[in-house]
Amino acid sequence: MNALTLPDIAAQASRQALPLDWVGMCGIALPVLFDGQRLSAKADAGVSLDDGEARGIHMSRLYLALEMLEQENLSPALLRRVLQNFLQSHEGLSHNAFLKIHTELLLKRPALISPLAGWKTYPVSIEASLKNTMFHVELKIDVPYSSTCPCSAALSRQLIQQQFVDDFANRSLQHADVLAWLGSTKGIVATPHSQRSNAQLQLRLDDYLDDLPLIAAINDAEAALGTAVQTAVKRADEQAFALANGQNLMFCEDAARRLNLALKRSPGINAFHVRVVHAESLHAHDAVAESRWNWEAA
Numbered sequence: 001m002n003a004l005t006l007p008d009i010a011a012q013a014s015r016q017a018l019p020l021d022w023v024g025m026c027g028i029a030l031p032v033l034f035d036g037q038r039l040s041a042k043a044d045a046g047v048s049l050d051d052g053e054a055r056g057i058h059m060s061r062l063y064l065a066l067e068m069l070e071q072e073n074l075s076p077a078l079l080r081r082v083l084q085n086f087l088q089s090h091e092g093l094s095h096n097a098f099l100k101i102h103t104e105l106l107l108k109r110p111a112l113i114s115p116l117a118g119w120k121t122y123p124v125s126i127e128a129s130l131k132n133t134m135f136h137v138e139l140k141i142d143v144p145y146s147s148t149c150p151c152s153a154a155l156s157r158q159l160i161q162q163q164f165v166d167d168f169a170n171r172s173l174q175h176a177d178v179l180a181w182l183g184s185t186k187g188i189v190a191t192p193h194s195q196r197s198n199a200q201l202q203l204r205l206d207d208y209l210d211d212l213p214l215i216a217a218i219n220d221a222e223a224a225l226g227t228a229v230q231t232a233v234k235r236a237d238e239q240a241f242a243l244a245n246g247q248n249l250m251f252c253e254d255a256a257r258r259l260n261l262a263l264k265r266s267p268g269i270n271a272f273h274v275r276v277v278h279a280e281s282l283h284a285h286d287a288v289a290e291s292r293w294n295w296e297a298a
């Protein structure tokens with residue numbers, strides 16, 4: 001076979017001269033480093049195709065630039081360098097570059113009482129863009145937690161009171177009888193419904209941060225919500241969790257307001273959009289609340 005020059009279709013002129021907003025690849029598998037951990041990730045890498053005459057971009061150049069992510073901890077500076085590389089390798093074709101990395105953070109969390117700990121995953125997306133030299137980073141983080149309905153708790157308390165009236169009407173109260181009653185199923189004749197819930201945080205970062213504040217944002221969100229889902233659990237931990245939930249009744253509106261206040265105080269965040277989803281055990285549908293701060297569509 002002759003040594004032929006390989007045809008380069010991307011370099012041909014486009015039949016329809018038209019710029020494109022985003023061209024690239026989605027779902028590229030790659031390992032990334034964060035906080036010393038190697039994580040399995042999927043990347044979407046793209047550029048704008050501003051030269052409407054050009055047939056296509058050079059996908060392989062974007063793909064190869066992602067190698068920069070393998071050896072260095074994820075940081076705003078590293079993301080910016082990758083995006084700069086996208087643009088340098090598409091000089092004359094593209095003004096804007098985009099990179100989205102989706103991964104799962106693995107954090108070790110202590111039990112509430114026992115000296116145990118276990119791992120929890122947090123789905124995370126890091127979206128970086130370089131548009132006409134303007135660099136932006138946005139984080140998306142899912143934080144699971146537990147919520148107990150305050151309305152259901154009040155209705156349950158009323159039923160417990162009613163049961164007490166039924167069982168103790170016209171009787172002199174004896175401490176031992178009341179104590180035994182409280183320890184029986186009649187003492188908790190109704191239980192409020194509670195649910196595994198999810199806070200979806202979208203955070204726009206200050207421009208010149210050294211680090212991605214992923215762990216700080218998760219910690220701040222969990223502290224604000226109060227009843228993060230647990231990892232290793234012994235009975236003492238479960239009892240402490242039951243108490244924490246009983247002292248932390250919340251509607252989805254309460255959760256969204258708490259997150260709003262907490263994230264405004266969280267360093268490095270200059271805008272956010274929060275969506276909380278309570279996967280109700282009362283209904284087959286969810287209760288949802290959203291809150292935004294400094295947030296306009298990008």
Ligand SMILES: Nc1nc2c(ncn2[C@@H]2O[C@H](COP(=O)(O)OP(=O)(O)OP(=O)(O)O)[C@@H](O)[C@H]2O)c(=O)[nH]1
Pocket residue numbers: 008010055056057058059060061
């Ligand atoms: N632009 C573009 N390339 C595609 C698409 N689907 C697959 N490719 C392939 O991506 C491969 C890599 O493209 P390039 O980066 O242009 O490869 P190359 O010409 O060998 O690399 P350079 O010499 O650096 O331009 C090519 O073989 C393309 O056919 C597509 O929809 N658009």
